[in-house]
Amino acid sequence: MITLHDASNLAHRLGRQAEAVCRHYLSVGHREGHYWVVGDVRNTPGRSMFVRLEDSPKGPAGKWVDAATGEHGDLIDVIRESCGLLRFKEIADEARAFLSMPLPGPTPAAVRQPAPPHRSPVAARRLFDMSRPIAGTLVQLYLRERGITDLRGTGNLRFHPRCYYRPDEHSPIEIWPAMIAAVTDLDGRISGVHRTWLDPTRRDKAPIDTPRRAMGDLLGNAVRFGIGGEVLAAGEGIETVLSIRQVLPDMPMLAALSAAHLAAIHFPDTLRRLYILRDDDSAGDRARDRLVERANAAGIESIVISPQLGDFNEDLCTLGLDALRRGARLQIGPQEMGRFMA
Template sequence: MSGKLKAAEVSAMLASQMEALARELLPGGKKTGAEWMAGSVAGEPGTKLAVHLYGAKAGVWKDFSQDIGGDPLDLVAHCLTNRDLSAAYRWACNWLGLSTETVEVRRAEIREKAEQAKAKEEEDAKKRVIRARDIWMNAQPNILNTPVDFYLQARGIKLEKFDRPPGALRFAPEHYCAEINAPLPAMLAAITDLNGRCVAVHQTWLGQHGGQWAKAQLEIPKKVLGSFRGACIRLRKGAAGTTLKQVLPDEVIAIGEGIETCLSVAMARPDLRILAAISLANLGTIRLPDTARNVLILADRDESTAAKKGLRKAIDTHLSAGRTVDVAWPPKGKDFNDVIGR
């Protein structure tokens, strides 16, 4: 090579060929939608490691079992060179066939591809929002006596105990599932921003097993369509009965991860305003109005290092926003749904 490409430039070039790279580094994995899924950096089958294959996030990866992640060059280092980035850089240059290329030509390609990827990602993001809203609007609003109702009953959640079923939940009798390339019944949840606009949709595919409704027997029975950072699933307005933007300073806002966990708490405390964050990472990033001063985090009993760090980060984020933060732990089991029995 004439000159030397920066590590970030090499990483960007790897990202432009991410699917081929993922197949080589993680041979036991498989493509699931726009991601390559594997068990870990060892490359065995599984779903704990996810690699984005396309768009502006191409090459971004996360191994949730070990709480590690990074860019494509980091992935090479973890998979092949015992985390030696210098060795990973040399391997990547060889894999990319850079020895006969000029740095200037490749840098121009990197810039052009990055601009194209950014524009495409922005356009794709808009399309995902539109698609999520269409899916939501076309679903059945009344979930009583539907597979959604029966699924929640099997999880110990009795919708008749509420004054009304959560308006955020809907039922889709035939909702397309990419994993099996066929439609399945599904519980859909609207994910909304602070202004109440639907920005994404949470999908839980359902199936009957032994005469009882449960999550469909899929490798990944739950997925989100769209970007949900800062947004949430509004499950209960609580005693106030007002919109999220109308929260009063003395009101407590309870925030949990999953729909089932949050509804389990709602059965015991229907007076609470309850939001589902969808993920641990989003517990602290949910956008709340300035009037929100009190937060109750409904924590899962997860002793992993990643979970502890994630919870601590969520607490610190809310504290830094000037809110008081309390944490509620399930007295038994992993989460509050375990408490009410399944």
Template sequence: MSGSASDLARRLADHADAVCREYLSNGRRIGNYWIVGDVRNASGRSLHVRLKTNARGHAGKWVDEATAEFGDLLDVIRESCGLVEFREVADEARRFLAMPRPQPRTHGAQHQPAAKRDSPDAARRLFAMSQPIAGTLAERYLAGRGIQSSTYERALRFHPGCYYRDFLTGETQTLPALIAAVTGLDGRITGIQRTWLDAAGNGKAHIVDPRRSLGHLLGNAIWLGFRPGAPVPMMAAGEGFETMASLRTVMPTLPVAAATSANHLAGLIFPRGCRRLYIAADADAAGRHGIQRLSQRAGEAGILTLTLRPQLGDFNDDLRHLGLDHLAAWLRDQLAPEDAYLLTPSG
């Protein structure tokens, strides 16, 4: 981060509460945190902005517990306003602060956002402590979602007592969880996604945010049906794990990547030899910018992209409510004609 950027971030942090009220207006203050859905000002409770510096951290720093993204208040202004160039972000920050343009400073490096310490190591440890999902509550959960062949996916494991902390109340508990590995193209685990489950087998656990990610996620994904290092001439990618696992249920030979969020989808690293990319969309517009950015990057890399759209909210909704055969028929017209062989109806 340049000196001028670090100075702006520091000045914004001095007015963190006011910045949040201006740019994250869909949130609210709870204790020393501003709570909102995400850095783009969606409603919800997964993003936490620290409002005052204390022993736990600096004012203005934020983390999204759903995606493991983090940053400072300049990032808040950039994302909430939809800005791209730093000049635009700086101008908006200066407008808010009603301050003249500062001269560049030389000591800004010390104010860089700190990386989440040991997150990939923690992810790898938790994955190693987990067990294969065959015969577990995790397999039962996925089967209830219509997702088949999950026991053969090496990225999926089960933990019978995974730690969960409610960030609003501070209360902690241990719950069973489906653990999905986030990996790079070399197969090395860089993060995980935890889906806490109801111990009685009734879907997800009845907690505020039953799904959270941990680790280094940008560029990486939950890969299903992928051999590290092998060329992948054709694949599918999308945000949600269950969306992509549903597509793999109906197209079991197609490698798929779940990027865990729209931002991470936009930054997905393409495997070697990729020539055709199917991008799974949801019915709402929340992830549209991720799809657009990924399509643009793929085009620049010479990769043909085609968008797959569900009939209902997402492809897991289609799979559960309409059935595998109906989903296969729905997808057939959206695939390139030469890829129709990928579909495997139940009949």
């Protein structure tokens, strides 16, 4: 259990290395005299936040104030906000790691009632709740650039204007806008989220090493569009699934987020016919074969729909909507033509 004394001790030890802390967690700022100057506690460029780097009659090193918002705090707060951490144990562990201090052993209470990890379904639901609907946001513009304009049934997609991104545990936090997608189980409960970080200047994915990441409980679950019944279409990527949905807007679909997860999706009890939206690569072929095998074993009819190019979003962007519609019409069953096709 972490006490107030522990927090005070950590803040004091961080203050003795205030400039090093600022260079690591507030990396876009710079030193000016006895202060570190940065935009805000979330490591945004600017000049409104001042961190005291040395003890003085005005206060100890590590104390900071944001002149624009009136926020103030110590270096514990800097670590919390710049890393996007939610629980104090996580913040303390991060501070100790920076200071190379040993981590405390677990207490009996902590063993009996472990708190959820930062990447747990609880944290995923919290991130989704903090985001807002995509109408009129950068997410809508991003999807439009990918040829996706019919957004009916996409309530599980949201927009977060300042989503934390950290390339690795040794790198500073970056902040980018992001598309947040809810990953749900068969009962509609959010078990995770998928983040696609975006570049607002290009209306494309952000220029970072891994612009797509998922968190939470993913295996068997998916990003769902529409309510699954007797018929369901399943593919890998969100943009791929939304692309084919432009010509089959009423067909329930899901995005499993990877080939491996596509092969492992859970089947609704009501499912009788599964359309497999295949990506044209070796991983897509393996996922297709495994999913066909599982569907057959469960007594579910499986029909594979293949793109003309690499995936259905490439078909949509390169060949156009009419070509995508013609390709889908040739591959779906006649019983679905009038029911689902626009």
